[in-house]
Amino acid sequence: xxxxxxxxxxxxxxxxxxxxxxxxxxxxxxxxxxxxxxxxxxxxxxxxxxxxxxxxxxxxxxxxxxxxxxxxxxxxxxxxxxxxxxxxxxxxxxxxxxxxxxxxxxxxxxxxxxxxxxxxxxxxxxxxxxxxxxxxxxxxxxxxxxxxxxxxxxxxxxxxxxxxxxxxxxxxxxxxxxxxxxxxxxxxxxxxxxxxxxxxxxxxxxxxxxxxxxxxxxxxxxxxxxxxxxxxxxxxxxxxxxxxxxxxxxxxxxxxxxxxxxxxxxxxxxxxxxxxxxxxxxxxxxxxxxxxxxxxx
Ligand SMILES: [Fe+2]
Numbered sequence: 001x002x003x004x005x006x007x008x009x010x011x012x013x014x015x016x017x018x019x020x021x022x023x024x025x026x027x028x029x030x031x032x033x034x035x036x037x038x039x040x041x042x043x044x045x046x047x048x049x050x051x052x053x054x055x056x057x058x059x060x061x062x063x064x065x066x067x068x069x070x071x072x073x074x075x076x077x078x079x080x081x082x083x084x085x086x087x088x089x090x091x092x093x094x095x096x097x098x099x100x101x102x103x104x105x106x107x108x109x110x111x112x113x114x115x116x117x118x119x120x121x122x123x124x125x126x127x128x129x130x131x132x133x134x135x136x137x138x139x140x141x142x143x144x145x146x147x148x149x150x151x152x153x154x155x156x157x158x159x160x161x162x163x164x165x166x167x168x169x170x171x172x173x174x175x176x177x178x179x180x181x182x183x184x185x186x187x188x189x190x191x192x193x194x195x196x197x198x199x200x201x202x203x204x205x206x207x208x209x210x211x212x213x214x215x216x217x218x219x220x221x222x223x224x225x226x227x228x229x230x231x232x233x234x235x236x237x238x239x240x241x242x243x244x245x246x247x248x249x250x251x252x253x254x255x256x257x258x259x260x261x262x263x264x265x266x267x268x269x270x271x272x273x274x275x276x277x278x279x280x281x282x283x284x285x286x287x288x289x290x291x292x293x294x295x296x297x
Contacts, residue, residue: 001037005133008272010034014265015042015084015173015210015237018061023264024240026283028068031266032077034281039069039077039266040136042210042237043084043143043173048112050089058112082138083124084173084210087113092142092187106144113144125151127158134271135162139172139195142187152194159202167271168204170195175209177256179216179236182249192224199231205276208267210237213244215267215280217259217289226256232291234278238264261288 002009012031018024031039046061048054069077085091088110093099096109103122107114110124120126124140137158141147155170162168176191177183199207200222215238220230233256243262247254254260263282270277280289 001130003131005271005273008270009130009134010036010268010270011038011040012036013040013042013171013208013234013267013269014239015082015171015208015235016044016213016241017041017239018046018057018064019241021060021064023242023283024061024064025068027239027264027266028064030281030283030285031268032068032071034268035071036077036268039079040138040169040171040208041079041081041239042171042208042235043082043141044086044210044237044241045081045084046112047086049086049091050110050112052111055112058116080119080128080136080138080171081113081117082120082171082173082210083110083113083140083143085143088143093145094142101145110144123150125154127162129162129165132165134167135165135169137168137170139170141172141174141191143173147187147190148194152198155195156198159198159204163202166274167276168202169206169208169269170199170204171208171210173209173237174211175233175235176207177209177218177221177233178212178250179214179246179254179257179260180212180244180248184250196231204231206269206278207231207233209233209235212236213238213241214246215259215261215263215265215282215288216246216257217278217280217291218256219258221256234267234291238262239266240264259289263288
């Protein structure tokens with residue numbers, strides 16, 4: 001990665017990566033010509049559900065990367081991946097009777113996530129700093145450990161220490177502001193209760209979410225309302241999965257959605273100096289959103 005942003009840095013964001021080889025590879029193929037520096041996937045990768053008998057899904061997942069995420073020059077596009085419900089046997093730690101905080105439990109219940117991916121490793125969340133210009137935070141939305149407690153304290157400290165970093169992006173699986181599911185669901189409420197106030201206090205502009213299997217972009221939100229100085233939540237995880245109906249479980253509660261498309265897609269983020277720009281491209285290579293919109297002459 002560059003030492004600074006004198007040259008633009010470009011990375012792709014998405015989630016919910018592989019229901020089928022064909023769907024994952026279509027989106028990968030649409031991305032490759034953009035030559036991203038790296039990819040951030042916000043959970044639900046190979047859909048192993050933490051089950052050792054599903055190891056084949058990882059062989060197929062890695063095969064898709066070999067076939068469609070290597071540039072013509074031979075560069076394998078690096079990936080940072082957060083944990084989702086489909087990486088964990090039982091999906092959420094609080095569903096599991098013998099949940100015991102710690103590395104041994106995580107290794108047993110999410111064997112592929114912790115066994116195959118070098119970052120973030122235990123305890124399931126972490127920050128990657130790029131020079132002094134970019135920090136990507138990967139978080140765990142209650143899958144292999146709780147949202148609240150140690151993770152929230154770490155998040156508060158980590159964001160405070162990076163107040164002078166111009167680009168700070170959290171990526172995690174279950175959205176604070178879901179596009180398909182009911183926002184009163186337990187995990188959505190817990191993200192809003194514990195993390196959203198920290199995002200707002202620290203002046204974050206963009207946060208990446210997944211899990212609902214459509215494309216969404218919210219209005220800027222602060223204190224539960226549309227606010228020009230608020231945080232924009234972009235997601236919602238439809239890289240290589242079947243899409244869903246927007247607002248299916250909460251038609252009355254979509255006040256926060258600015259954009260929504262039931263398309264498989266990736267979000268291409270370009271950073272140049274202080275500028276942040278998003279281009280959202282579907283599996284057919286069509287641009288479905290741009291933010292902020294480029295002024296037309
Ligand atoms: Fe999910």
